[in-house]
Amino acid sequence: MDAPxxxxxxxxxxxxxxxxxxxxxxxxxxxxxxxxIEVIANVPAILHTPLMSGANAISGVILVGAIIVxxxxxxxxxxxxxxxxIAVFLGTLNISGGFFVTGRMLKMFSPKK
Amino acid sequence: xxxxxxxxxxxxxFSFLAGLKFMSSPKSAKTGNLIAAMGxxxxxxLTFFAAITATVPYTNLIIMLLxxxxxxxxxxxxxxxxxxxxxxxLVSIFNATGGGCAMLLGxxxxxxxxxxxxxxxxxxxxxxxxxxxxxAFTGSIIAERKLAGKVKDxxxxxxxxxxxFLLVLxxxxxxxxxxxxxxxxxxxxMYVLATLAMVYGVLFVLPxxxxxxxxxxxLLNSITGIATALAGFxxxxxxxxxxxxxxxxxxxxxxxxxxxxxxxxxMKVLAGTFKKSKNGAVEEDQDIKEISISETALSLSFAxxxxxxxGYGLAVAQxxxxxxxxxxxxxxxxxxVDYIIxxxxxxxxxxxxxxLAEANVDYxxxxxxxxxxxxxxxxxxxxxxxxxDVVNPAAENNPDSxxxxxxxxxxxxxxxxxxxxxSMNKGYAGVxxxxxxxxxxxxxxxxxxTSLLExxxxxxxx
Numbered sequence: 188m189d190a191p192x193x194x195x196x197x198x199x200x201x202x203x204x205x206x207x208x209x210x211x212x213x214x215x216x217x218x219x220x221x222x223x224i225e226v227i228a229n230v231p232a233i234l235h236t237p238l239m240s241g242a243n244a245i246s247g248v249i250l251v252g253a254i255i256v257x258x259x260x261x262x263x264x265x266x267x268x269x270x271x272x273i274a275v276f277l278g279t280l281n282i283s284g285g286f287f288v289t290g291r292m293l294k295m296f297s298p299k300k
Numbered sequence: 301x302x303x304x305x306x307x308x309x310x311x312x313x314f315s316f317l318a319g320l321k322f323m324s325s326p327k328s329a330k331t332g333n334l335i336a337a338m339g340x341x342x343x344x345x346l347t348f349f350a351a352i353t354a355t356v357p358y359t360n361l362i363i364m365l366l367x368x369x370x371x372x373x374x375x376x377x378x379x380x381x382x383x384x385x386x387x388x389x390l391v392s393i394f395n396a397t398g399g400g401c402a403m404l405l406g407x408x409x410x411x412x413x414x415x416x417x418x419x420x421x422x423x424x425x426x427x428x429x430x431x432x433x434x435x436a437f438t439g440s441i442i443a444e445r446k447l448a449g450k451v452k453d454x455x456x457x458x459x460x461x462x463x464x465f466l467l468v469l470x471x472x473x474x475x476x477x478x479x480x481x482x483x484x485x486x487x488x489x490m491y492v493l494a495t496l497a498m499v500y501g502v503l504f505v506l507p508x509x510x511x512x513x514x515x516x517x518x519l520l521n522s523i524t525g526i527a528t529a530l531a532g533f534x535x536x537x538x539x540x541x542x543x544x545x546x547x548x549x550x551x552x553x554x555x556x557x558x559x560x561x562x563x564x565x566x567m568k569v570l571a572g573t574f575k576k577s578k579n580g581a582v583e584e585d586q587d588i589k590e591i592s593i594s595e596t597a598l599s600l601s602f603a604x605x606x607x608x609x610x611g612y613g614l615a616v617a618q619x620x621x622x623x624x625x626x627x628x629x630x631x632x633x634x635x636x637v638d639y640i641i642x643x644x645x646x647x648x649x650x651x652x653x654x655x656l657a658e659a660n661v662d663y664x665x666x667x668x669x670x671x672x673x674x675x676x677x678x679x680x681x682x683x684x685x686x687x688x689d690v691v692n693p694a695a696e697n698n699p700d701s702x703x704x705x706x707x708x709x710x711x712x713x714x715x716x717x718x719x720x721x722x723s724m725n726k727g728y729a730g731v732x733x734x735x736x737x738x739x740x741x742x743x744x745x746x747x748x749x750t751s752l753l754e755x756x757x758x759x760x761x762x
Contacts, residue, residue, distance in 0.1 A: 205421030223549035235650025248543035262357035274404035279371025286337040288379035
């Protein structure tokens with residue numbers, strides 16, 4: 188038996204691995220949070236509704252994940268094909284509806300003569 | 301090919317950021333929306349083409365193509381059809397779809413996952429994304445139903461207690477599971493948590509009062525964003541992480557803004573509690589001064605600067621268009637007309653601005669509360685339409701009042717205030733409005749829309 192003091196426990200090792208693999212993403216998240224807040228804080232109150240529906244549409248980027256997951260589902264796995272299909276449908280609905288309705292609202296804010 | 305796709309995601313991320321940046325002015329916002337939408341189409345198209353080059357069964361591709369086609373068409377249809385007053389409901393529905401997508405994505409991914417080789421961290425992220433997605437999904441559906449008036453508030457102790465219990469459970473169970481204390485399969489565990497999260501979503505929105513809905517919609521929006529970011533982590537996809545985080549940030553920012561505008565803490569909103577006035581309702585006798593339609597029309601036409609303070613009552617009565625007509629008539633007489641809009645005048649952040657923009661009011665006339673307050677002394681007449689609590693001076697000078705501490709539009713500082721009111725009923729907070737008793741305040745009784753129409757007719761004659 189090895190001396191346990193020289194070996195990290197499995198959990199700690201896994202945590203370390205995870206951090207090593209994702210450290211770049213952690214930095215990325217950090218910057219996104221601050222840049223996001225700075226940019227969005229500059230949106231005037233009159234545009235808060237379009238901001239929200241536009242942001243909503245952007246969160247539809249989850250569709251990318253839904254497509255990736257659909258690539259891996261075996262052809263005969265009907266349950267997951269159905270669930271994945273619904274996911275793709277919902278994600279698309281989010282994007283299409285979100286951007287269209289934001290566009291419709293913003294058209295009303297066009298400068299008037 | 302992979303590098304090509306990665307660059308595509310980079311461009312998409314940039315487009316989201318640019319899109320949000322362009323929202324800082326009404327002039328550029330339309331372009332911003334277009335840029336963000338194009339970035340999104342790029343990201344999705346590239347992912348899809350990556351799918352075709354890989355050996356993916358045709359069944360999967362066909363299902364995806366169908367789902368995308370149907371989703372696009374329904375999205376366009378819903379957004380074309382919606383009334384501007386129904387915007388909060390529609391945004392809630394779209395938010396629910398985002399949450400639902402995140403949840404299902406987590407379920408399918410968990411079903412596909414090889415638990416023996418999967419990294420623990422990814423499993424945790426997957427579960428976290430799935431849970432947040434599920435909460436946003438059912439929460440947004442309930443929010444939509446409440447906004448549509450189909451579901452009433454349920455503020456019973458059982459609901460609030462169950463919601464908190466579930467919340468604790470959803471934190472505790474994964475901890476126990478990942479330490480190997482709960483010996484069930486990963487997929488089974490995932491289904492249990494998804495169910496708990498969906499029930500929690502319902503229970504968490506149920507007790508929230510109607511006036512607090514702007515807060516909840518913002519919060520749910522932010523939760524969907526976080527779910528997206530978590531899923532992005534699982535796939536190491538930076539476009540998803542960035543998109544999700546931006547939405548999360550926007551949602552949180554708006555949530556805090558709405559809370560501040562109502563002087564309510566987020567915890568109180570979530571618990572559905574209201575501040576009761578301390579020593580019962582101390583009603584003082586108010587000296588109410590009535591004003592007639594023709595007097596109102598006359599004083600409006602002789603004013604130099606007029607401000608209109610609209611409340612949601614105006615939108616309910618569908619009187620925005622009459623309001624805009626009144627503005628045009630006054631402008632012809634060289635009267636300057638501004639709208640001063642309280643942040644919570646509507647059912648979602650910025651809702652009233654959209655309603656007025658729809659009625660052809662130029663956005664340069666829409667003033668935020670602070671700007672309006674600064675210039676309040678310059679206004680000869682302030683017309684209060686369908687608003688009540690947001691102009692109540694008690695919020696500033698009566699510590700016993702339930703509205704005390706809420707930022708208000710200081711209409712009382714103007715030269716004259718005319719309030720259009722159906723009766724002396726109280727506002728949403730159920731408190732007496734001290735404004736009505738002030739010397740410079742007059743009341744025009746009657747239905748707001750009818751009164752406005754009559755004022756417009758009088759002005760045409762003068």
